[in-house]
Amino acid sequence: MTIVKKLLAASAAALALIAGSSFATTDEAIAERIKPYGTVCLAGEECANAVAAAPAGDAAAAGAGRSGEAVYGQYCTACHSTGLLNAPKTGDTAAWEEHLAAVGDMDALVQSAIAGKGAMPPKGTCGDCSDDEILAAIQHMSGL
Template structure:
């Protein structure tokens, strides 16, 4: 399933970040097995092939999103959205409150409209949910994570 593939990519990105952190701290990344290492190598190769100097970037990812590595919906939620969406601060729809999210979907008309509201901000909801450097994909991931809605 595409969703699980995406999760694997996210996991690899997280592992990659951990690997770099390990290198910076001059600690051996001894907890990575061979499979993980070769997966990471594959990821690096795939990212490098997205954009070649002097050529148009391949469709899809985009340089900006690749540069910092996409964060999972859960990561974005736990960093930026939980402050309001866990307890329902200022009337924010709460994580896992399916009935409320279904009503939001009906009111907004489409998932895309809800995503646009999150990106642009709506009433007390700040633009991008205060995540200034989140891509629209990362915001969408956080919405999926908290609402259970699918794009």
């Protein structure tokens, strides 16, 4: 074997050793990276009565609710920003007032959005939205 090949082989071995050991710094760090995410509890076991906490980033599950702007941005903007299929456009107060007059009051307008209206599916595809979130989205879009 030539000297160049020996140097290349030694360099590759050293690089592999350094790369492999850089991730395994300590036993504690390794244990932290590979620890179980959770546990499984079966009915009848003591842990089955424990209450699971909602993830910190899940505001809807935690009960905080989403703003009208957030609901609009995620679920309503595709149709209401363009007027697709005769949806009243965001900011077109006159069109929203016509819809409001047709159903009577804001509660009835919210109920029609919850039930689905025309081409709009129930809750406008926001199946997990609360009634208050639907109201907030309508208020955001309509300015009423």
